[in-house]
Amino acid sequence: MKINQLNERALIAHISRLLARPGDNVVIGAGEDDCAVLDIGIGDYIVITTDMLHRKTDFPFQMSGRQIGWMSVAVNLSDLAAKGARPIGVVMAMGIPPDTELEFVDEIVKGMDECASKYGTQIIGGDTDAHDELTMAGTALGTVRKELLIRRSGAKVGDIVCVTGYPGSAGAALFALNRGIPPGQEVLKALFEPVPRIYEGIALAESRSVTSMMDISDGLALSLHDMSRAGNVGFKIYESKLPVLPYVKKLLKGDELLEAVVFTGGDFELLFTVAPDRIDRVRRSCPLTAIGEVIDRGVFIDRAGRLEELRARGYEHFKPAL
């Protein structure tokens, strides 16, 4: 069997099954969550995550070097944010075509540095390699107090489902670019210079009121399915409650709008669940929108009173979206 007959989730699950059983110091191991989490016998957990991006899939030609560098760091910080972790360092392995102009590399490095600095951390190391295709493999390291770690699992039936920001912004920009429409600045920035929700993640962890969390960079639908599987619960969200930028609502309608908001991915927002009696407290610590509730099983969307199953599709590396 060739690997493109599997989707990325199935491939990761398959790979994880081949690995040795996690040792006692591994709180969260391969394939389980946005990050791996290690217990090294101190008050904090060590949180680590890695993401590989490359020219063909992740860096459209309209992206500047600075934006490529920014995104390569942001995608990793977003995973730390989803565990409520505080970043302590980023390393970046860069595969660069040998005929690349040094000035372009400089811009990439400045973008990496800018993103790391903005979220309280820095580039502490890396590797350079001559590669036909520009390839950026970043790893972010963070810490979180043991009692504050938030996992993908932990949601209880009745909890309120929340998101930060405006899902669909990156998807709308991608839609516009694909159709040759000049996208608005706000959505283009969401696509090319995504904001990792580090400070929101820390605030949500410190609220001690969030029962589960992950980031939605692969799309809201896929993330709800991930959290459903991890926590053995279901989700019902309401189309009418989804927070969408006015520009996106103007650009897209109906199913195209839903596609951008729940399936396309690219938004570095946090998806999380909160017990109903804690929601006011959480609102005070982080801007959020309540979009639905945790149910017993299945993942559904209420579209003007009509309940539809929300399929597990979104951003996939190996298998094209169906």
Place this chain on the structure above:
Amino acid sequence: MKINQLNERALIAHISRLLARPGDNVVIGAGEDDCAVLDIGIGDYIVITTDMLHRKTDFPFQMSGRQIGWMSVAVNLSDLAAKGARPIGVVMAMGIPPDTELEFVDEIVKGMDECASKYGTQIIGGDTDAHDELTMAGTALGTVRKELLIRRSGAKVGDIVCVTGYPGSAGAALFALNRGIPPGQEVLKALFEPVPRIYEGIALAESRSVTSMMDISDGLALSLHDMSRAGNVGFKIYESKLPVLPYVKKLLKGDELLEAVVFTGGDFELLFTVAPDRIDRVRRSCPLTAIGEVIDRGVFIDRAGRLEELRARGYEHFKPAL
């Protein structure tokens, strides 16, 4: 200027200068050493390193999937070893051509797992990505007691220069493969299944007698120059003292032998310095060969009594060896 007009050292130095100044928690930052080292306010330092390998340069077609996986982990563990660190986890971002057979991926993953397990750690996370060229970007995390950290700098004039193992083994295998000669099993294993000197690195750190250390995967000559620059000292090594496998001595003679032993790279051995009055103690904790001494400046090799300058060339990603 295009980046292939720079060598990798110059490119890394250039990139490092563009980054923000290391914060107080960064003990060793970008471009300085084999690993980055963080102080998180506990008795141990956190040590982290990343390395990107890919099909065209790093995985000759003779390598099995298992060997590809093994090497992708070993190259990172070797950098931890060079700081005397104990590995606590490895994450691996894998860029895989979509038409790859799943069985081949399985072999790679088993090789990763095997190498991590053998050196007391495990694969705790990663990323998968569809990529035209097989690309493996690993990151290894370790810890070392603060007082035991060994840096590239620290050598004193008069210290004895030592190596583990048999440099030139990987180079001899590469030489044979390039000439269509079937290489001996021992050197082929050195090239395709390198042994990261984790246990030796820990023993050397615990001897509290090593003044500086790095790994020689880019070649002994380049590593001596790296340590010369880092420690503001020079080195004199003796051709006659270089430990070389009998097979390699039979296969290669004269300048070709020297080429494999000091320039080609690919040996995951440790290069380190020890004060003369400590050498016996260090010998008891780790098998080593003394190959020379630390001098005031310059990097030289004594070839049967004739002193030659040892040029700073070796394994380079961007600029072909001259």
